[in-house]
Amino acid sequence: MSSALVWFRRDLRSFDHAALYHALRRFGRVHCVFVFDTEILDALPSRSDRRVEFIWRSVQELDAALDALSRRAGGSGSGLIVRHGRADELIPALAAQLGVEAVLSNRDYEPAAIARDRRVAERLAEARIGFEDFKDQVIFERDEILTQGGQPYSVFTPYRNAWLKKLDGFYVQAYPVERYAAQLAPKAAGERVPGLEELGFVPTNLAGLRMPTGMNGGRALFADFAGRIGRYREARDFPAVKGVSYLSTHLRFGTVSVRELAAFAWADGGAGAQSWLGELVWRDFYHMILWHHPRVVTGSFRPEYDRIAWDAAPELFAAWCEGRTGYPLVDAAMRQLDATGYMHNRLRMIVASFLTKDLGVDWRRGERHFADHLLDYDLAANNGGWQWAASTGCDAQPYFRIFNPVTQSLRFDPEGRFVRRYLPELARVPDKYVHAPWKMGAADQTAAGVRIGRDYPVPVVDHATARERTLARFAVARD
Template sequence: MIDRERLMDQKSPAILWLRQDLRLADNIALEAVSHHLFFAVYIWDDEDPWSPGGASRWWLHKSLLSLHRSFQERGVQLILRKGKPLQVLKHLVQETKACAVYWNRCYEPYVIKRDQEIKSSLKQEGIFCQSFKGSLLTEPWEMQTTTKGAYQVFTPFWNKLKEISFARPLSVPDLQGFKPSVFSESLEEWHFNPTLWGRGLEEIWTPGEQGAWDNLSGFLNDGIQSYASRRDIPSGQYTSRLSPHLHWGEISPTQIWHEALLSCGKDSLPFLRQLGWREFSCHLLFHFPHMPFQNLRVSFSDFPWQDNPDHLKIWQTGQTGYPLVDAGMRELWHTGWMHNRVRMIVASFLVKHLLIPWQQGKEWFWDTLVDADLANNAASWQWVAGSGADAAPYFRIFNPVLQSEKFDPHGLYIKQWVPELQALNSPHIHSPWKASAQILEKAGVTLGKTYPFPLVDHAFARQRALDAFAR
């Protein structure tokens, strides 16, 4: 039973358990805990089967530093602990005589099961527990088809979502920090900074709540009006780049939704549709928890995938001989991010040109993306592979040369990330192997030495994929 007197005792603190909600504004759990003396805790669950990858850990390190400063300015402690969350929370309750624990929900299958067990166990010991919707516009179980089932097609899901009127975002509440000092582990001891790469991350990203708002403000001022017409161009900053801020909860989808509508009304819907895909992905993960591992379409279970570590490594390092594919993979390694159009192209190349299982691509993205999100990552890879609930048709195989000519016509994106081709111009930069020996020599390009020949022939790979899908 819940000890109500203890809950109302202002001398007993409450605990704010932070996860993917590293912000002060529009934080429902923070609003609830602000009625108590409280401290915040971030727990590194080292048994989580989907522990953040290398790039995400770098982001988390920076984001926690930023949040620590924000809490410190308001007299609130942010405690860091590593271990099983239930054990950590029980220890903190015992140490501080805490009366309540509040948190915002996450929706990964492992986390849902774990959180249910935590809530049940703490309540049995008289600790008040409450969780909230803090990272989505709608709960996955709230969106239902006319037959009360789960959506498996995005368009009707989006049509329903965009008609909902969402509550206005919450402002930062007044906070009352728990004064006795609580032991915290050191963030430096967690060794989240990558050793293989990281300089490129530092150059372009500012993790934290203020960084998220700076990104959103810049996009609303300069980018959203032309988003629909320019979002597929990878050579400029025509997208919001809010995805890592969203994943870590440095800004909420509700905040973005309201600010975008306030900025340009219904003209913002092409941009907000991307929030819709994020919601849809989480909806699918909740209803189909095997999505990160298994094909949603059972017919793909016998697909003749090829296990080819050499080809996988060539794709990972951006040495496929297709300039747009290589540019995308190198941008990913340098910055922890990749333009969305290029993500689709490189993913299609892996699963359809090379017939490598989508799960292997998903794992690479998980380790190298600063915005790696279990629902988005799995749903998007299955969309490209054709194995998802609402997937691209199997015969849609991106031609990397045509995609390059269409969306990077002057080769600006390629020249940025594949510098060995900088002296080539269109049309040769899109397919260097078609250029004459004289043009290549003038550009300082020696195929097979300074830049590779194509790993596979597109026409051959396309037909091989179509034959495999047909079988």
């Protein structure tokens, strides 16, 4: 009987799964594996990492879901083979041990993942085992959306227009995995998902956060958002309002299907759904940019901006990381990130602008901090967002447009609800001062129970002065 091995990575679901579908349809017996890759895990800065726990919980659910899928199809049960070690060594070894003809996986677009998959493919070829990968985590990939001149887009709006023009039912059609589930191979006796501690990690506060894991968590969040999607365009920019989908982590780890989400928004057709569909287009856009221009991982998309003389400013960078810049909305956002691993999208733009344009710190340092802390960290989107805010990327915010942190706070958190949630020391500060508490006099500070400079910091920089320095900084780089 022909057999194959499906290698799960950032696609932790048992439905609408490209590689699993193709394997089940073509092979008589299909094994499934997930590797807790030490090449990735060993590089993490902490043994308490919410992403590892999210993956671990989602892998447990996937293991049970594959077993149930097999039994519903009349099989004797199945599940995940779970390994811990270097994937580029374990996958070829497991494939040889199982005697499979091919390993199938869904495609990854990050340079390190591409290099890893190349190593795996080479080792498999030595054993005369095939390796195939499939598009699954995006709607359109690589060269599927090009300019009329056959070149990749570098400006978002025409890319979005071409993306929407090409979209039809075929590209969002689900893969009918369940139809072929009888081919799922039984799991060997003794196979189990190792405990979190066995992987060298400890539990986090993930269970206490409003971030359900796995496929069931993704379904629950999607069902909740489906009832609110009509208000998305109006509510999306206000961090104290339940306006966004909260699906980014599930998209990152593939516990939801991007095809299902895009199909829903496309079929809805309303203003809110179309606005949200545009965010999925941005996601594809940044993955396309990363694939065509892997240099953006370490360098500016616009190379001339690699000449910018950024400030080292270790004390200012530390103040930004720890949420003590003296600008309430910036500090609240950074404290949200530290406490939850999540940050509202509008706030990501504001804090990135503040770091690069107010503090004059290299965007790469901020990008790295987000990479270490974001639960939904995705290299393509994170890099693209940071370069957009820093004005070094493709179709980026013009360098002379600099967010004023006080104005942004007044506009998007007018009552200070979000600020007060994460800055309890400002809980009693009146609305008129909560966005700029240093403007309070001594009497108002006493009444609010906070002393600026002692209980909450004075601003680490003056925004107007910092703005002029940024304009000069970019002017020199552009000469």
